[in-house]
Amino acid sequence: xxxxxxxxxxxxxxxxxxxxxxxxxxxxxxxxxxxxxxxxxxxxxxxxxxxxxxxxxxxxxxxxxxxxxxxxxxxxxxxxxxxxxxxxxxxxxxxxxxxxxxxxxxxxxxxxxxxxxxxxxxxxxxxxxxxxxxxxxxxxxxxxxxxxxxxxxxxxxxxxxxxxxxxxxxxxxxxxxxxxxxxxxxxxxxxxxxxxxxxxxxxxxxxxxxxxxxxxxxxxxxxxxxxxxxxxxxxxxxxxxxxxxxxxxxxxxxxxxxxxxxxxxxxxxxxxxxxxxxxxxxxxxxxxxxxxxxxxxxxxxxxxxxxxxxxxxxxxxxxxxxxxxxxxxxxxxxxxxxxxxxxxxxxxxxxxxxxxxxxxxxxxxxxxxxxxxxxxxxxxxxxxxxxxxxxxxxxxxxxxxxxxxxxxxxxxxxxxxxxxxxxxxxxxxxxxxxxxxxxxxxxxxxxxxxxxxxxxxxxxxxxxxxxxxxxx
Amino acid sequence: xxxxxxxxxxxxxxxxxxxxxxxxxxxxxxxxxxxxxxxxxxxxxxxxxxxxxxxxxxxxxxxxxxxxxxxxxxxxxxxxxxxxxxxxxxxxxxxxxxxxxxxxxxxxxxxxxxxxxxxxxxxxxxxxxxxxxxxxxxxxxxxxxxxxxxxxxxxxxxxxxxxxxxxxxxxxxxxxxxxxxxxxxxxxxxxxxxxxxxxxxxxxxxxxxxxxxxxxxxxxxxxxxxxxxxxxxxxxxxxxxxxxxxxxxxxxxxxxxxxxxxxxxxxxxxxxxxxxxxxxxxxxxxxxxxxxxxxxxxxxxxxxxxxxxxxxxxxxxxxxxxxxxxxxxxxxxxxxxxxxxxxxxxxxxxxx
Numbered sequence: 001x002x003x004x005x006x007x008x009x010x011x012x013x014x015x016x017x018x019x020x021x022x023x024x025x026x027x028x029x030x031x032x033x034x035x036x037x038x039x040x041x042x043x044x045x046x047x048x049x050x051x052x053x054x055x056x057x058x059x060x061x062x063x064x065x066x067x068x069x070x071x072x073x074x075x076x077x078x079x080x081x082x083x084x085x086x087x088x089x090x091x092x093x094x095x096x097x098x099x100x101x102x103x104x105x106x107x108x109x110x111x112x113x114x115x116x117x118x119x120x121x122x123x124x125x126x127x128x129x130x131x132x133x134x135x136x137x138x139x140x141x142x143x144x145x146x147x148x149x150x151x152x153x154x155x156x157x158x159x160x161x162x163x164x165x166x167x168x169x170x171x172x173x174x175x176x177x178x179x180x181x182x183x184x185x186x187x188x189x190x191x192x193x194x195x196x197x198x199x200x201x202x203x204x205x206x207x208x209x210x211x212x213x214x215x216x217x218x219x220x221x222x223x224x225x226x227x228x229x230x231x232x233x234x235x236x237x238x239x240x241x242x243x244x245x246x247x248x249x250x251x252x253x254x255x256x257x258x259x260x261x262x263x264x265x266x267x268x269x270x271x272x273x274x275x276x277x278x279x280x281x282x283x284x285x286x287x288x289x290x291x292x293x294x295x296x297x298x299x300x301x302x303x304x305x306x307x308x309x310x311x312x313x314x315x316x317x318x319x320x321x322x323x324x325x326x327x328x329x330x331x332x333x334x335x336x337x338x339x340x341x342x343x344x345x346x347x348x349x350x351x352x353x354x355x356x357x358x359x360x361x362x363x364x365x366x367x368x369x370x371x372x373x374x375x376x377x378x379x380x381x382x383x384x385x386x387x388x389x390x391x392x393x394x395x396x397x398x399x400x401x402x403x404x405x406x407x408x409x410x411x412x413x414x415x416x417x418x419x420x421x422x423x424x425x426x427x428x429x430x431x432x433x434x435x436x437x438x439x440x441x442x443x444x445x446x447x448x449x450x451x452x453x454x455x456x457x458x459x460x461x462x463x464x465x466x467x468x469x470x471x472x
Numbered sequence: 473x474x475x476x477x478x479x480x481x482x483x484x485x486x487x488x489x490x491x492x493x494x495x496x497x498x499x500x501x502x503x504x505x506x507x508x509x510x511x512x513x514x515x516x517x518x519x520x521x522x523x524x525x526x527x528x529x530x531x532x533x534x535x536x537x538x539x540x541x542x543x544x545x546x547x548x549x550x551x552x553x554x555x556x557x558x559x560x561x562x563x564x565x566x567x568x569x570x571x572x573x574x575x576x577x578x579x580x581x582x583x584x585x586x587x588x589x590x591x592x593x594x595x596x597x598x599x600x601x602x603x604x605x606x607x608x609x610x611x612x613x614x615x616x617x618x619x620x621x622x623x624x625x626x627x628x629x630x631x632x633x634x635x636x637x638x639x640x641x642x643x644x645x646x647x648x649x650x651x652x653x654x655x656x657x658x659x660x661x662x663x664x665x666x667x668x669x670x671x672x673x674x675x676x677x678x679x680x681x682x683x684x685x686x687x688x689x690x691x692x693x694x695x696x697x698x699x700x701x702x703x704x705x706x707x708x709x710x711x712x713x714x715x716x717x718x719x720x721x722x723x724x725x726x727x728x729x730x731x732x733x734x735x736x737x738x739x740x741x742x743x744x745x746x747x748x749x750x751x752x753x754x755x756x757x758x759x760x761x762x763x764x765x766x767x768x769x770x771x772x773x774x775x776x777x778x779x780x781x782x783x784x785x786x787x788x789x790x791x792x793x794x795x796x797x798x799x800x801x802x803x804x805x806x807x808x809x810x811x812x813x814x815x816x817x818x819x820x821x822x823x824x
Contacts (some may be wrong), residue, residue, distance in 0.1 A: 051708045051709065051776075054708070054709060054776065055708075055709045055710065055711070058709050058711060058743075058775060059711075062743070062745060064544075064545045066542045067542075068540070068542075069539065069540055069541070069542060071539065147542055147543075149509060149539050150509070150510065152512060152515050152516070152539070155510060155511070155512040155515065156512050193512075194513075197512065457474070457516050458474030458516050458517075459474075
């Protein structure tokens with residue numbers, strides 16, 4: 001029913017309804033009334049428009065504009081897709097951000113880019129205008145944030161270990177020695193990030209010596225168990241005991257060993273082999289047992305359990321016979337020993353990680369199996385005759401974990417070649433160790449120590465590596 | 473690739489949370505993230521996910537590395553469907569959890585923080601059974617009761633870690649979130665040193681109290697809810713809002729008898745998003761009603777500023793009214809003019 005009909009129906013009951021109808025019609029048709037009605041319409045439209053604008057602004061204000069996070073020192077680029085974000089029909093004028101953060105906005109491409117130098121919540125302002133705005137130049141602002149993360153590397157603190165501790169040892173150490181059959185030896189050992197972060201000790205250790213009389217060289221590495229209170233001392237004593245035994249006490253035995261080996265090299269009969277094996281076993285078991293006993297003695301003396309000194313132990317005995325290298329290796333626990341020969345064509349794995357009874361467990365020198373298992377030592381020993389030797393690596397799991405990940409990778413030569421490349425500079429930080437004869441071994445050992453600082457998320461254990469390499 | 477420690481937040485965003493509570497949770501979560509980001513252990517192992525639930529559950533932040541985490545804005549919805557929320561959580565757990573394999577080390581046991589402030593409004597039996605059968609032993613769940621009217625027996629059926637958050641001091645929320653952060657941090661450290669991977673931080677008894685299964689419930693039946701929340705829509709902006717009232721007992725002396733009457737005092741009105749409806753149960757007819765007699769305080773419209781935020785249309789819905797001569801209900805389109813009515817009306821309150 002339109003207005004006229006409605007009026008008619010309202011007036012109908014009244015006696016003089018026709019007069020009223022005529023009056024009302026005149027009023028309605030009056031130009032001024034028409035004008036006033038139009039005016040009211042216009043006002044109503046304006047109010048609707050202004051609420052429309054209010055609604056846009058209200059929605060924009062409530063809109064969530066999440067931008068991807070950035071990280072200090074990492075290049076950042078984000079392209080605004082305005083309609084996807086919900087700014088469809090608006091006119092974007094600019095995006096403002098503070099200047100000193102290292103990021104900038106380019107209006108033509110709608111891109112924020114740069115490399116952030118500060119971390120925290122970076123406030124940005126999106127400036128826009130509404131086409132419906134009566135004053136079209138009114139600039140509206142929508143605020144949002146870019147979360148800039150700190151560089152994870154910068155979060156690791158370095159706290160010195162307690163100097164006054166009776167078992168204190170330096171947080172890092174190096175050793176170098178030249179002219180071992182024309183090869184150089186460098187060893188570097190560094191406290192891991194997680195120990196540094198908590199002011200704990202370096203639990204790894206190493207030692208080297210040679211027996212001048214018999215011309216045998218011995219290199220030992222050890223990794224103290226993280227959960228053992230005094231494992232830093234355990235690793236130290238384990239290495240030193242083996243090395244000192246070889247250096248000082250084993251001269252006669254080693255000389256005799258030399259005879260047996262010479263015999264065997266001439267004639268590899270079963271008889272010679274058996275004699276050699278047996279005698280070798282005597283030497284090895286003596287050195288390993290001495291090591292174990294040293295730990296038991298120390299624990300006893302201090303009223304501690306031997307397990308407080310739990311440690312792994314890796315060592316290599318090396319001697320050159322005319323043109324052949326004899327390499328004898330032993331390893332209990334994790335970490336590994338590997339040798340490259342023939343200009344990198346050949347690879348020998350001399351020791352691989354040794355797991356405990358249950359998966360994920362590590363076996364230690366102190367685990368006790370040493371006596372329970374009569375094959376304990378034999379299982380963990382290798383005797384190799386190499387016609388040439390390019391480089392020998394010994395490392396604790398602080399290095400083998402990040403560089404090889406799974407145990408299966410250890411037997412693949414390409415991973416060791418990759419390790420060589422990494423060492424000589426092919427890495428994220430471009431830090432190289434000069435394994436040629438251009439640098440003195442002392443300097444190279446320092447370079448190795450620097451290299452040990454490489455970043456590998458999740459791998460923050462102590463790191464120790466020994467490298468015996470040719471001077472060319 | 474190293475092992476992840478997945479942390480899930482399962483957060484109740486029913487209407488009673490609107491206002492201070494949800495703001496505190498938002499701020500609290502942002503603070504937790506900030507703290508965790510400065511911990512190198514947490515940065516490498518912690519993966520976070522945020523799931524909210526009201527009438528429906530929704531994953532607001534899918535499981536991701538801490539470094540990518542962007543603090544979310546929490547929506548609000550009607551209802552407290554804990555059963556549906558659990559189902560959704562189990563779906564996410566199934567989807568996300570990485571198990572041990574030769575190529576990859578599997579996840580640590582996920583930790584789940586459940587925050588809820590009220591009694592579930594859906595049937596939780598089936599979900600709880602599935603939880604007990606398949607997930608209870610594979611995760612560490614901590615339930616934190618925010619409200620005073622929670623069904624503790626349901627929380628106990630989920631896990632033995634049931635805590636009551638007591639908003640007793642000015643810094644309560646801050647302290648509570650500090651506790652959550654400390655628990656996550658020590659769990660991620662324990663994971664580094666091959667520990668159990670779940671260490672709840674020390675509970676400060678004035679902020680968080682452990683609730684035991686044998687504790688006697690405060691009342692045998694559920695008390696009247698603490699809050700009455702009404703849904704309205706702005707006439708001008710046409711966006712929804714919630715009006716929150718808090719229960720108070722008023723002592724009146726009638727003929728010498730000291731009686732307490734229950735009234736609801738206005739807290740505030742809050743603008744909400746359209747996703748309120750997505751998060752609410754589809755038909756709200758199960759809601760209880762409240763008499764306008766019990767309400768004290770008239771809110772202004774939080775969207776457009778209209779003076780009267782609680783006007784009831786013929787269709788039974790609430791909208792705002794201003795100085796306009798003819799108002800139009802944004803729900804049903806009906807037009808009319810409003811005066812002040814006398815007597816009281818029963819209006820539908822939301823499920824809570």
